[in-house]
Amino acid sequence: MGEFNFTIKYDSGAKEFDGLDHYYGAQSLFGISQILLIGFHAFFNKDILTQAPSAKGFRLVLGKSKTGSWEQAIQLVITDQTVMQVANDLGKNALYDLLKWVLLTGVGGRYALKYRKSIKRARELERENDDLQEKLDEALRRAHSPVKHQGLNVHVMSGRTTLVTFNESTLNYLETELISDETQIVDCAISRFNARTGTGRLIKSLDAVSVPFMPIDRLPPTQNTALADNLGQVARGIFAPTKLLVSEVTDSAGYIKRYRLHRVIRN
Structure with a gap:
């Protein structure tokens, strides 16, 4: 298990889709990349980073977008044997479970972890001095750039499974107190x-x-x-x-x- 594949899809939300603005799209992909880097570093290393580029043991690679679509492929590739062993021990189900937990709870979703190993890792992370969700707040706001400025929806997907959809409701959660x-x-x-x-x-x-x-x-x-x-x-x-x-x-x-x-x- 050396890689994880994701697709980021942009389509109609509060407004009809009429193209993805380059600036807002770049901001959104930057935010989603930060979430993946900080999140998976925490899952693999039990350490909560302040800066996404400090993530160790893996890297993100942009895949080729589908012709005529607004879908961007992102591949997470493990580059370190120790991290590979941790990933194999946790298993893909637990790692995707943790990622869905981070994505949904960060935008007000109510998500209960399903697997013993993901529950244990989440509890370990909660005992750290830094709060993982707080570290991801800015990245989540960046990921919502096309939602805020173009009225689009943003889907973070693994295969055919949608892990989270960012829309007006999740933007409202982030911005309203x-x-x-x-x-x-x-x-x-x-x-x-x-x-x-x-x-x-x-x-x-x-x-x-x-x-x-x-x-x-x-x-x-x-x-x-x-x-x-x-x-x-x-x-x-x-x-x-x-x-x-x-x-x-x-x-x-x-x-x-x-x-x-x-x-x-x-x-």
Whole structure:
């Protein structure tokens, strides 16, 4: 298993297709390439990059576009034996599962990982200080350039399977944030936490999709400790809910993008 093949297809969305603008198309392919490089580097190396060109053990190659179409082929080629061994161990199903998880959750989709190995790798990545989804936000916005400026849809495909479609709805999720004035108490556990910034991710069950949170102000040391302790329990497979006072940040459709953390309520 030394390569992965993708097709990026542009067609009618909010507006009829009337050609792909070179600039917006180039921006979109650049963003999608960043997503593939940063995402697969994380899956292979359990390391979250800041810059896509630093990806190790594989490279992306542009394939020949189909004559008369607006489809661009991209091939991911593994160049390192260690990465090849990791890829074979994870298997293509788990790797495509992880990629679909990254693509969909980054634009507000609700996607539950299907395979034991992909679930394990996602949990390992969530324990890193850096948030993979945050690193991909700018790339996702670039990928939407033809959606925003030409009203097109962008499909990321593997074979005949569409992994994700970027459209007006996903663009709206990226660009719209409504901050609630109301606070609420949520019972949750911590699946990722950065003590330096106070940011992290919370879950409402061990198998649930995680939601990011960020503090409205610097957390006191005791609350930092409480969150870190809870993270340690989740790392051991123990779901021990803690109570957080939060307010919601949603898109215009009401989907929760993240929580603003006001304080930890000690049990």
